[in-house]
Structures are given as C-alpha cells and as structure tokens.
Amino acid sequence: MTPTIQPADRLLNLPKYIFAQLAELKQQAINNGVDVIDISIGNPDGATPKPVVDVAINAIQDKANHGYPNFRGKPELRQAIADWVKRRYDIDINPENEVQTLIGEKEGLANIALAYTNPGDVNIIPDPYYPVLCRGTLIAGGNPFFVNLKEENKFLIDLNDIPIDVAKKAKMFFINYPNNPTGAIAPKSFLTDVVQYCKEYNILLISDLAYGEVCFGDYRPYSIFNIDGAKDIAMEFHSFTKTFNMAGWRCGFAIGKEEFISNLYAMKSNVDYGTSTIVQDACIEALTMPMDYVKGIMDIYHERREVMAKGFTELGFYAPRSDATMYFWIKIPSKFKSSMEFCKYVLDKTGVIITPGSAFGALSDDHFRVSLVQPNERIQEVFERFKKAGIRYE
Ligand SMILES: Cc1ncc(COP(=O)(O)O)c(C=O)c1O
Structure with a gap:
C-alpha cells in the first residue's frame, strides 16, 4: 500500500466546512436529476453593475495591469476607499497607511487572526458565527471562547456572558453586525459598550461589516469608527461581495490605525500578492459610480424578503423580517434532532437546499438559515414544495 503523508494537525483538527458538505449534497441531487433550489449560501445571484464590468474589460487589455499588483492596494483605490467611507460613514482614514485591500474579506479575516493570535491565546467569538x-483562530492555534447570540437579547452579545478571567486573557474579539446568519443589527449603544470593553481589557476588536450596505428602508448600519475612541483598539473589514454583486471577483478592504494595518500587511505579504490590478480598477469604479446601482440591488432583496417572510410565516415558522442582511434565521421544527437532519430531510423531500445552523457553531444547531438569492418565483416555488411535502413548523 502506498504510504500516506499525513497533513498537519492544524488541518486535521479543523472542523469540516459544512458549506463544502452542502455543495456535495447539492451535486448529488443534481446528478439524480433533481431541480434543486439553493437558498443556502449568501452568493448573490445578480450581475455586477455594468460600469464595473466595462472598466475591468478595459483594464484587462492594458499591459500595465499584467504584472504583480500593488500589495497594499493601488493609491487610487485606497483614495477611493477613504473617500467612500467618508461619504458613507463620515469617518476619516488616511489612504496612505490606514487601508489594506484584500482578496475578499474572508482572506483578510483569516490573516488578521494569524497576525495577532499566538498558540493558546483566547479570542472571543460569537456563536453563531460566519x-x-x-477558523482563523483555530488555524493560528488559538482557543475560541464562544458567546452565544440569544434571541431574547436580539442576537446581540451579552458582555456579562464573558467571564472576567476570559476577558483578561482575551487577545481578539470578533463582531459582525449586521449579522450573518441571524440578520441582527447593532444599536450604537451596543457598539459603544463593546468598544469600552475592549479598551478596558486591551483586546483587538475586529468588526466585520460585510453587510454594511445590505439594509432596507431608512436603516443604515454604523461603522465601528463612528464610536469615539474605537480607532485605538479596533479594525473594520469590508467586502465588495454583497454591496456590488462581486462575490467572484474577490475583493474587500480593511481599515484601521497604521499599526494594525501594517501588521495585517506584514502577514499577507508573506503569503499572497494582493488583489489583481484589474479587480482593483473595477473596485474604484464600484466605489465611485452612482450609489443608485447599490440601491437597485438592495431593492430586489427587499422585495424577496417579503415573499420569504410570508411563505415561512404561513407554514408556522417564526420568521421576522430584519432591517439588514439577506438572511432569515429560523428555528427547526422540534421533531428533528439536529439542523443537519432537518436540512437533509428538506433536500430529500423538496430539492431545496438550506443551511443547517450547525454550520455557524455548535451552539446554533436548533436553527437553519435561508438567503434571498433566488428570484421571487423560485422562492414561491420553495413554499409550494414545502406545502406538498407537509413541511411546517410544529
Ligand atoms: C459575515 C461575513 N463576513 C465576511 C464575508 C466574506 O466576504 P468576501 O466575499 O469579501 O470574502 C461574508 C461572506 O458571505 C460574510 O457573510
């Protein structure tokens, strides 16, 4: 028998990525001829706005864009980011040294954990979590301390749930509002409390603002830098994915004070070469084109949100509308022992793929998540199929 070369413990010890498992289940169903409706993943189904695509088409023709990119982000993009966060959040950042472009926000979130976590360090992480x-903490050899996001607390972290000795030891604290998967939003008072907490215990606060623009009606999320003093201890991570329908382009950015950004840069620059210059040019266009394009994308989610809320409510599920994100976070019917069991049942009976809560943490196995990434007709079809299969909340 060929001897096996064992991969590192850090890989073997990583929990299975449930989204990869779902992709396998989806493929099997497709291979069996099922007309699958996938409302499991937050992969926007809309096209990237045309002005952005047009800029990329031109940029790809330019030989100057064929070499290694500027790792930090080209100066014009960093300036566009600084101008955009000023316009959108009224915050001042220095494009020279307070911005780092990312190959998608996901990459940046992993690298910042690697840059700041020593083996054995404790990082505070909400459960459910993206x-x-x-995973960044686990790969770095750190120990996550999970704080459960509870419905009765509007899925906000209750700082009293963190023991003082954990707070004293903690190195990093990750928050994500508007929240994936719960759809929760954070009032300014909550963000103020978290900033004060991190200052008191000298913890690096990482705010994941992937859904900063995915909001409805008059609601507009805050930046962590809208909170006084946050810059001393916080960094914020942004994504182009949901705002501009750019999931496949892989682009995001981090902002924060020079010390934090330069440590992120030091980690990244040992591993990757930064975001393609073609994509960087496209990102400049995304940030400078009229924001009507973004509104157009969000109007579509807003409409779908109504269809989704109505459909689940009619079937007895508690499915409140959130003011932000493209998700519904819903309790599984009590007769199912786990969220994966429910999801497999739903796929088997209806061809619909939903995400089990367990994908977002061990404390979240009693929920499932659905996202607004299918047109209205397909969302309606989901409920037709649920009705036929007798799937209800009971
Ligand atoms: C909460 C959250 N953070 C970060 C990301 C990653 O975004 P990106 O596509 O820029 O890597 C996602 C993507 O779904 C997300 O839901």
Whole structure:
C-alpha cells in the first residue's frame, strides 16, 4: 500500500466546512436529476453593475495591469476607499497607511487572526458565527471562547456572558453586525459598550461589516469608527461581495490605525500578492459610480424578503423580517434532532437546499438559515414544495 503523508494537525483538527458538505449534497441531487433550489449560501445571484464590468474589460487589455499588483492596494483605490467611507460613514482614514485591500474579506479575516493570535491565546467569538471568524483562530492555534447570540437579547452579545478571567486573557474579539446568519443589527449603544470593553481589557476588536450596505428602508448600519475612541483598539473589514454583486471577483478592504494595518500587511505579504490590478480598477469604479446601482440591488432583496417572510410565516415558522442582511434565521421544527437532519430531510423531500445552523457553531444547531438569492418565483416555488411535502413548523 502506498504510504500516506499525513497533513498537519492544524488541518486535521479543523472542523469540516459544512458549506463544502452542502455543495456535495447539492451535486448529488443534481446528478439524480433533481431541480434543486439553493437558498443556502449568501452568493448573490445578480450581475455586477455594468460600469464595473466595462472598466475591468478595459483594464484587462492594458499591459500595465499584467504584472504583480500593488500589495497594499493601488493609491487610487485606497483614495477611493477613504473617500467612500467618508461619504458613507463620515469617518476619516488616511489612504496612505490606514487601508489594506484584500482578496475578499474572508482572506483578510483569516490573516488578521494569524497576525495577532499566538498558540493558546483566547479570542472571543460569537456563536453563531460566519465560519472564518472562528477558523482563523483555530488555524493560528488559538482557543475560541464562544458567546452565544440569544434571541431574547436580539442576537446581540451579552458582555456579562464573558467571564472576567476570559476577558483578561482575551487577545481578539470578533463582531459582525449586521449579522450573518441571524440578520441582527447593532444599536450604537451596543457598539459603544463593546468598544469600552475592549479598551478596558486591551483586546483587538475586529468588526466585520460585510453587510454594511445590505439594509432596507431608512436603516443604515454604523461603522465601528463612528464610536469615539474605537480607532485605538479596533479594525473594520469590508467586502465588495454583497454591496456590488462581486462575490467572484474577490475583493474587500480593511481599515484601521497604521499599526494594525501594517501588521495585517506584514502577514499577507508573506503569503499572497494582493488583489489583481484589474479587480482593483473595477473596485474604484464600484466605489465611485452612482450609489443608485447599490440601491437597485438592495431593492430586489427587499422585495424577496417579503415573499420569504410570508411563505415561512404561513407554514408556522417564526420568521421576522430584519432591517439588514439577506438572511432569515429560523428555528427547526422540534421533531428533528439536529439542523443537519432537518436540512437533509428538506433536500430529500423538496430539492431545496438550506443551511443547517450547525454550520455557524455548535451552539446554533436548533436553527437553519435561508438567503434571498433566488428570484421571487423560485422562492414561491420553495413554499409550494414545502406545502406538498407537509413541511411546517410544529
Ligand atoms: C459575515 C461575513 N463576513 C465576511 C464575508 C466574506 O466576504 P468576501 O466575499 O469579501 O470574502 C461574508 C461572506 O458571505 C460574510 O457573510
């Protein structure tokens, strides 16, 4: 028998990425001829706005863009980011040294954990969590301390749930509002408390603002830098994915004081060469084109949100509308022992793929997540199929 070369413990010890497992289940169903409706993943189904695509088409023809990119982000992009966060959040950042472009926000969140976590360090992480918020810590050999996001607390972290000795030891604290998967939003008072907490215990606060623009009606999320003093201890991570329908382009950025940004840069520059210059040019266009394009994208989610809320409510599920994000976070019917069991049942009976809560943490196995990434007709079809299969909340 060929001897096996064992991969590192850090890989073997990583929990299975449930989204990869879902992709396998989806493929099997497709291979069996099922007309699958996938409402599991937050992969926007809309096209990237045309002005952005047009800029990229031109940029790809330019030989100057064929070499290694500027790792930090080209100066014009860093300036566009500084101008955009000023316009959108009224915050001042220095494009010279307070911005780092990313190959998608996910990459940046993993690298910042690697840059700041020593083996054995404790990082505070909400459960449910977007997977990389925890995986970066695990890869670095750190110990996550999970704080459960509870419905009765509007899925905000209750700082009293963190023992003082954990707070004293903690190195990093990850937050994500508007929240994936719960759809929760954070009032300014909550962000103020978290900033004060991190200052008191000298913890690096990482705010994941991937859904900063995915909001409805008059609601507009805050930047962590809208909170006085946050810059001393916080960094904020942004993504182009949801705001501009650019999931496949892989682009995001981090902002924060020079010391934090330069440590992120030091980590990244040992591993990657930064965001392609073609994509960087496209990002400049995304940030400078009229924001009507973004509104157009969010109007579509807003409409779908109504269809989704109505459909689940009619089937007895508690599915409140959130003011932000493209998700519903819903309790599984009590007769199912785990969220994966429910998801497999739903796929088997209806061909619909939803995400089990366990994908977002061990404390979240009693929920499932659905996202607004299918047109209204397909969302309606989901509920037709649920009705036929007798799937209800009971
Ligand atoms: C909470 C959260 N953070 C970060 C990301 C990653 O974004 P990106 O596509 O820029 O890597 C996502 C993507 O779904 C997300 O939901």
